[in-house]
Amino acid sequence: MTVLVLRALGLGDALTGVAALRGVRRAWPGHRVVLAAPQPVGQWLAGHGVVDAVLPTRGLSQLPWPWAGPGGAQDAPGCLAVNLHGRGPESHRVLQATRPDALVAFANAEAGHVGPDWDETEHEVLRWCRLVRSVGGHCDPEDLRLGPADPPGGRGQESGPGEVIVHPGAAAEARRWPAARWAQVVAALAAQGHAVVLTGSEAERGLCARVRREADQGDAVRDASGRLGLQALADLVSAAPLLVSGDTGVAHLATAYGTPSVTLFGPTPPELWGPTIDLPRHAVVWHGERGAPPRDPNASRLDPALAQVPVDEVVAACESALTQLPATGSETTTPSWPDRPARAPGVPTPARYAPG
Incomplete structure (x- = not known):
């Protein structure tokens, strides 16, 4: 089975969605995670193992689905779709057009979808983690990390010492x-x-x-x-x-x-x-x-x-x-996130999509 995730946005948006993408993997382990996103950012995340493949997408255009990915094998209709792009209805309808077995998304009456409520006051990272946690995909802001501050192999050729x-x-x-x-x-x-x-x-x-x-x-x-x-x-x-x-x-x-x-x-x-x-x-x-x-x-x-x-x-x-001292006079964010909520109604459990 394939999990198709929509987040057709730029670099900052993609990075704030990394924690939720890792939650998707945990909700449906062993399944192929395909990210509908701009090619450069999506391919870069695939290179980090955050997703398995990228379906090149710009904005809320119609997705070519079923899709023959890099290996040539065409994904069948009936994937699980996850909307990490927005609250709908446009983004919901883009994914609904792929005829998914189920759509994981925030509630939107215009698109006819029942799900968790959108919260305008919620931090972007926490919002998408909450959505994925509602279907059993544990994730939190610690999952944003892509690597240590000092990568193996040292600095790239574009970097000078201590710049x-x-x-x-x-x-x-x-x-x-x-x-x-x-x-x-x-x-x-x-x-x-x-x-x-x-x-x-x-x-x-x-x-x-x-x-x-x-x-x-x-x-x-x-x-x-x-x-x-x-x-x-x-x-x-x-x-x-x-x-x-x-x-x-x-x-x-x-x-x-x-x-x-x-x-x-x-x-x-x-x-x-x-x-x-x-x-x-x-x-x-x-x-x-x-x-x-x-x-x-x-x-x-x-x-x-x-x-x-x-x-x-x-x-x-x-x-x-x-000098590694906390800056003074500046506002800072205090992280907080809720315990994992109950599974949203109408969404298959991970077992439904388990291998075999």
């Missing part, structure tokens, strides 16, 4: 701290004797070039933007003494590898998307109002909470992280 990573970009303007402020942080780190490497996508090469130029620290700052694949970026993060970034996908790599980090939050509170493990290693800087609803993380203007973050607070958080 602090600064990642100034983000997918949306709402989560992009001003380049001039990033330049001041980079200059302060370099002035303290730290080698700095700037990372970013191909589209962020101009931003990184500006940050490096305005920092004006010469060879103490290296620009690797636009030339790191996902594995090379992961290798760099796993071996770094510190990652400094906004609320974007690379921050979740630091969580996965236990790399100390300083993350700047804006529209989304860290209690919903911040680190949930190794809290002394991860400082978050946020000037939002606790308890207020999150704002649009994909807005086209700088979020007011992020705009209020001063350079000196970020530099101080970096200094604390580099």
